[in-house]
Amino acid sequence: MTDNNTTLLDKAAEKAVRATPVPLVYRVRGLSDRSIAWLFILPTIVLLLAINIFPLIWAVYLSFTNFRANRPNAEIEGVGFSNYQRVLTDPDIWQAMQTTAHFVFWTILLQMLIGFALAYLIDRKFRGHAFWTTVILIPMMLSPAVVGNFWRFLYQPQIGLFNYVYAFFTGVEPSSFQMLGSVTLSPWAIIIVDTWMWTPYVMLICLAGLRSIPDYIYEAAEVDRASAWRQFWSITVPMALPFIMLAVLFRAIENFKMFDMVVLLTGGGPGSTTEVASITLKREAFESWRTGRASAFAIILFVAVFGLANIYVKALNRVKQR
Amino acid sequence: MTNETTPPAKPKRPFFLRRGPMENIATALIAVGFLMLFQPFALVLYTYSLVTLLAGTVMFIIVSKFPE
Numbered sequence: 001m002t003d004n005n006t007t008l009l010d011k012a013a014e015k016a017v018r019a020t021p022v023p024l025v026y027r028v029r030g031l032s033d034r035s036i037a038w039l040f041i042l043p044t045i046v047l048l049l050a051i052n053i054f055p056l057i058w059a060v061y062l063s064f065t066n067f068r069a070n071r072p073n074a075e076i077e078g079v080g081f082s083n084y085q086r087v088l089t090d091p092d093i094w095q096a097m098q099t100t101a102h103f104v105f106w107t108i109l110l111q112m113l114i115g116f117a118l119a120y121l122i123d124r125k126f127r128g129h130a131f132w133t134t135v136i137l138i139p140m141m142l143s144p145a146v147v148g149n150f151w152r153f154l155y156q157p158q159i160g161l162f163n164y165v166y167a168f169f170t171g172v173e174p175s176s177f178q179m180l181g182s183v184t185l186s187p188w189a190i191i192i193v194d195t196w197m198w199t200p201y202v203m204l205i206c207l208a209g210l211r212s213i214p215d216y217i218y219e220a221a222e223v224d225r226a227s228a229w230r231q232f233w234s235i236t237v238p239m240a241l242p243f244i245m246l247a248v249l250f251r252a253i254e255n256f257k258m259f260d261m262v263v264l265l266t267g268g269g270p271g272s273t274t275e276v277a278s279i280t281l282k283r284e285a286f287e288s289w290r291t292g293r294a295s296a297f298a299i300i301l302f303v304a305v306f307g308l309a310n311i312y313v314k315a316l317n318r319v320k321q322r
Numbered sequence: 323m324t325n326e327t328t329p330p331a332k333p334k335r336p337f338f339l340r341r342g343p344m345e346n347i348a349t350a351l352i353a354v355g356f357l358m359l360f361q362p363f364a365l366v367l368y369t370y371s372l373v374t375l376l377a378g379t380v381m382f383i384i385v386s387k388f389p390e
Contacts, residue, residue, distance in 0.1 A: 084372065314345070
C-alpha cells in the first residue's frame, strides 16, 4: 500500500517536472543565493518605496509648488523657496514650534524620571511584582481616543475627579480652576496625560536595561564595600544608559508628532496655547488648503527630527562602545 | 642585535577629509540648527534654522561615509 502511494507521488512529481516550461526550470535552478535573497526582499522594498519613499519625494516636490489639494485640476506652478520662506518667517508657526518644544522637553523629562524610578522598583522583585507590572502597563495599551475622552471627564471642573483630588490635598474649591480651559494650566494638562500614558513604555525599556546588568558586578561591588548610592551611580546608571537613551529617542520622535491627544483634549486651545506643530500643519493642509506650504512645513519638521536622530544614534553608539 | 624597523607613518589625511573632526562639526551644526528652530528668543534665528540644520545633516551623511 505504502509502495503504491510512493509510486503515485513519484509519478505526480515527474508529471509536474515535465509540465514545467524548460526555460523557467533552468532560470530557477541557475539563481544564486544572492538573487534568491533579492527575490524574497523585493516585495518589501517595493512596498517601502511605494508607501514611504514616494510620498516623501512627492512632498518635497509639492513644497516647491502652489498646489492646493482642494483644487486638483488647477494648474500647478513652481514657486521656488517661497513656501519655505513663508513658513520660516511666520510668527504663528514659530510659536507652534516653541509649544512643541515645551511639550517634548517636559514630557520626556517626567517620563524618564518616573519611568526609571518605577523600573528600579519593579526590578527589586517584591511579592506580586508581576501583577503590578501588568497594572502599570495598562495605560500604554489603551487607545489614545479612549485616553483623551477619559481624561476630559477627569478634568471636568464640576464633576471631574482630578479637581476633587487636587482640592482634597490643597483645600482650594474644586470648581475654582479649569485644567483644559486655562491658558496656564492647559499645556500641563496635556503633559500630565501624555506622561500617564507613556511612562509605562519608558519603564519597560528601562526595566530591560536593568535586567541586563549581571548580578556578579553588584556582588563584586559589595565585596569592595561600595555603598548602594555608589553602586547606583557607578553601575546601574552607566549600564542602563543605552536603554535610557533609546527610550528618549523613541519618545522624542513620537512626541514631536504629538497630535491625537492634543486634538482630543484641547483642540489646540484655549486660543492657540496648546497648538503644537502637527496641529498647525493639519490646519495649513486641510483647513487653509495650502498643501504646498504644509508640505514645506512637514519637510522642515522631518529635517529637524532626522538631524536629531542622526546625532543621537552617534551618541548612542559611543555610549555602547564604552 | 635585532634590527628593529618602525613602520613608516601613514600620511595624514587633510582636515576636511578626516571623519572625526568633520563629524563633530556636523553634529554641532545640527545641534545649533535644532536649538535655533525651537528657541523662543529671536525670529531671525528661527528663519535661518533650516539652512543650518540642512547643512549639518547633509554634511553628517557625507562625512560618516569617510574611513575611520
